[in-house]
Amino acid sequence: MxxxxxxxxxxxxxxxxxxxxxxxxxxxxxxxxxxxxxxxxxxxxxxxxxxxxxxxxxxGMTYKSAVSGLPYxxxxxxxxxxxxxxxxxxxxxxxxxxxxxxxxxxxxxxxxxxxxxxxxxxxxxxxxxxxxxGSLGAVSELTAKMTAYGVFLGIKASLKRAYGSETVKNKIIAVQGLGKVGYQLCRYLKQADATLVVTDINPKLLKKAVDDFGASPRRPHDIISAPCDVFSPCALGGILNDTTIGQLNCSIIAGAANNQLAESRHGEMIHGLGILYAPDYVINAGGIIVTSVELGGGDAVAAQKEVEKISDTLTYVFSEADAQGISTAAAADGVAEKLLGN
Known part of the structure; x- marks a missing residue:
């Protein structure tokens, strides 16, 4: 895009x-x-x-709604x-x-x-x-929790695609950004016995994640090159660019940040390196799914059931990429554009 x-x-x-x-x-x-x-x-x-x-x-929101099957x-x-x-x-x-x-x-x-x-x-x-x-999205920060939950499920789907098993136990996950979503993601990962490497520009948030989850801290500029199974960008966009892609030391990229690719061509660069990329607007759709359920009169249980479909959507994108011999980023764009009638 x-x-x-x-x-x-x-x-x-x-x-x-x-x-x-x-x-x-x-x-x-x-x-x-x-x-x-x-x-x-x-x-x-x-x-x-x-x-x-x-x-x-x-x-990104247009494509996110489209691939998630939302009427928005x-x-x-x-x-x-x-x-x-x-x-x-x-x-x-x-x-x-x-x-x-x-x-x-x-x-x-x-x-x-x-x-x-x-x-x-x-x-x-x-x-x-x-x-x-009082809204669904505001109750107990459900929007952030469900965004993180969707990313967690997407990481599991990505691990299954890359390693043949969705287990995160003992897998090294490097989480960049410990805001509401990044922190909740760490909670899900820790509960599943993942090994966490984390960073944030806020030292207090970094210390909290280290204390709460037994995570290994990294300086913000070092997280890109940290050896890991999954690099999970959960901060600002544009993190995958000409400078950073060559520093990656992971098998999978799967995170909550929007617009992770600085340019469309960076999806092709990642594909060329043999790194599996979970397209951001597919894996991080939990928040907008919660909002859509809320606008439709649904409750938290219904929202979680809809968020759980992210795993199947991501798996479908992976299969489309394989079938067409293209990058996962291009496959996701193709799925979205077809649904939009482009």
Whole structure:
């Protein structure tokens, strides 16, 4: 997926200097239904980098919904964090007003850097929001837990494809990023007797994972080259690029981060090295599946049953790659585009 070669339905740049508000809403595709995708709040190097991130994330949500069989398209909102920004309530209510103006074309929710409280403020302005207080996604951080659970199941499916057995016992898993999803993933892996190698830019999170799971710590720049069976990116995107791919010391890449490939060609590079790649938008779909179940009136039990289908979807992508003699990244794109009628 090369973002600049894609067609987008809408790209909206929002700015109100009186409240220090700068945000982007990207709507990629609504063929299958309203664009669904969370709102992240992040400090970017430039407005251009924020726009590119929103575009890539929106496209990923379209493909994620499609391969997961969900009746939604893909969109994303980004609030640009900066020194002169106004109070969070003011910012998120401003975003909610614009989302309401879109009349259901885009539905938002939590993402990196945003909270249930933020979504509650959006809810004051529009009904087109999820992950608010009392919602399925907000209860006990179910969205993060189910995203991690889906990745855990995807790791097992990848191990079966690569080694003939899905057991994670004594397998070395290197987890990059110990936020809500990465930490929950470590919990699932530890319970299954995996050997964990971990890193995070936050020393407190790193120490917590070491203490809680008996994990071996690594410096952030060293995790890429750590010898392991599975490298699991659970931080920011673009981690698989010209610089890092040659440093990989793993058999499998399977993680929760969005947009792990810096460019589409990097999927081919990984394939050429004989490393099995679990396409990110297939394996990390647990969060959007929870949201879809919530919007359909389902409960946590129903959400978990739907998340458990990720393993079968990923296995199907692997089989398509084998049948066509192509990379798993290309196979996943092909599956998504066929479902979208492209």
């Amino acid at each position: 090369d973002v600049l070669k894609q067609s987008y339905e809408q790209l909206i740049f929002l700015q109100d200097l009186s409240i220090g508000f700068k945000a982007i809403i990207a709507i990629h595709n609504t063929k299958l239904g309203p664009a669904l995708g969370g709102c992240r709040m992040w400090q970017y190097a430039s407005d251009e980098s924020a726009i590119l991130d929103a575009l890539r994330l929106a496209q 398209g893909g969109g994303k909102a980004v609030i640009i964090s900066h020194a002169d920004q106004g109070p969070r309530e003011v910012l998120f209510r401003a975003l909610g007003q614009k989302i309401h103006d879109l009349q259901g074309t885009y539905i938002t929710g939590m993402d990196l850097g945003t909270t249930v409280t933020d979504m509650d403020w959006v809810r004051l302005e529009t009904s087109f929001v999820t992950d608010t207080t």
